[in-house]
Amino acid sequence: MMMGVEMDQVSKEGEDIMKQATEAADDLYNIRDTYFPSNPNDKITKLQSQSQIALNLLDSIPPEQRKLPTQRATYEYLKGKILDVFPEYSKKAEDHLSKAVKLNPSLADAxxxxxxxxxKKGDLPATRNCFNLALSKGPNKRILSQLSMLERRMAQGAENQEEIVAESIKHAKEAIALDVKDGNSWYNLGNACLTCFFVTGAWDHSKLQQSLKAYQNAEKDESMKSNPDLYFNCATVNTYLENYERALSGFEAAASKDPCLNAAEEVQKMINLFDKLDTMLKGQIKAKRLASLTSSLTEVKLNPSYKRATVCNLLDGLNKTIAIVGKVLFFVKHDNVTPLYYLVCDSSQMCFVLTVYGINSDAIKEGDQITLLDPNFRNNDFSWNEKHYQFRSIRVDFPEQVHVNGKPIPPHHSVRSSIYAQHKP
Structure with missing residues (x-):
């Protein structure tokens, strides 16, 4: 009788240690996902010491509590999971995890x-096979999100990019349907919509708006507040939409959460650009010279379906069937590839900023006379670090929106946009 009590006691102890080891493995991944010291080596050191503690705990489970296939499978799974917490591929981790799924093929987490x-070793088809096998055990938001992320990686360089990214969006939405409050699933959908924007030609702003909305939903989940990549990618979308103040705030938040991201550099690049624009717009180009530069603009002939206007007449957003004729005063050099910035003056001698996407820098030059069709106008007015920025801008997304010196832009000047979410696509 006593023997049975002792056996139960050992069994209970084994279960308790297994539970503690499971929690230790979860804590380890929490460190991986939320601890961002200024020196990345500090993170690796912390992961190494914590993983050793978790492994020691796991190995303290009595051997008789690891005999049954299900017990052994859980042990091998946890060992593999702990060993795989580092960024590099681990053969040992793969071996333990492979044993776990052989011993218990229904272990979805394994x-x-x-x-x-x-x-991590680059075998994407085998990765997808594992995720699909995990998913075959039942619907799971984490597995669906990982599959969605993998599909975006597989889309890079593939001939059927759009098709693969559409699958990525589908799986991201399926993850949200399982738990509409899960921030990670929303974050994943935001990344999928952003990727879709680029692979479909970087012109459909509704994809950017969908991405932004998904990121905003992700931010509602407290657990995502520590994810610097969420703030970085959201700021990237806001940069592209020219929501400059929101973009600056987003990059600043990302930098405070992970000093190793280049988010602080993004803030500095933007501020350098705005300071340059501010100086140029306030620079005194003599009225006489402006009058001389713009004198011929009123004579430019327009397509009869367009109505001539000046920047002062424009409304925020898209101004359909309106044309603005201007003279390019300066090409504004800055640190990012996209977009191109120009300082332009219209026929009323009003200066504004022109932002150009999807066209290379050879298409529009200083001194060119340009006609902007259906101008997308914005009155920018924001402050940053107590400095106030205010400027009018027109955005060009397609070559068809611009005529240079009376002629359409030739097709060979078109380029694919090159702003990408830099982290965890």
Whole structure:
């Protein structure tokens, strides 16, 4: 009788240690996802010491509590998971995780971990196979999000990019349907919509708006407040939409959460640009010279379906069937590839900023006379670090929106936009 009590006691102890080891593994991944010291080596050191503690705990489970296939499978899974917490591929982690799924093929978490491990060595088809096997055990938001992320990676350089990214969006939405409050699933959808924007030609702003909305939903989840990539990617979308103040705030938030991101540099690049624009717009180009530069603009002939206007007549947003004729005063050099910035003066001698996407820098030069069709106008007015910025701007997304010196822009001047979410696509 006493023997049975002792056996139960050992069994209970084994279960308790297994539970503690499971929690230790979860804590380890929490450190990976939320601890961003200014020196990245400090993070690796912390992960190494914590993973050793978790492994020691796991190995203290009595051998008789690791005999049954299900017990052994859980042990191998946790060991593989702990070993795989580092950024580099680990053969040991793969071996333990492979054993776990052989011993218990219904262990969805082990399939998910095995897929993540194999991904690190670059075998994407095998990774997808693991994720699909994990998913076959039942719907799971984490697995769907990982599959969605993998598909975006597989889309890079593929011939059927759009098709693969559409699958990524589908799986991201399926994850949200399982838990509409899960911030990570919303973040993943935001990344999928942003990727879709670029692979479909970087012109459909509704994709950017969908991405922004998904990121905003992700921010409602407290657990996502520590994810610097969410703020960085959201700021990237706001940069592209020219929501400058929101973009600056987003990059600043990302930098405060992870000093190793280049988010602080993004803020500085933007401020350098705005300071340059501010100086140029306030620079005194003599009225006489402006009058001389713009004197011929009123004579430019327009397509009869367009109505001539000046910048002062424009409303915020798209101004359909309106044409603005201007003279390019300066090409504004700055640190990012996209967009191109120009300082332009219209026929009323009013200066404004022109932002150009999807066209290379050879298409429009200083001194050119340009006609902007259906101008997309914005009156920018914001402050940053107690400095006030105010300027009018017109945005060009397509070559068809601009005529240079009376002629359409030739097709060879078109380029694909090159702003990308830099982190965890």
């Amino acid at each position: 399939w998910l971990c095995l897929g993540n491990c194999i991904w």
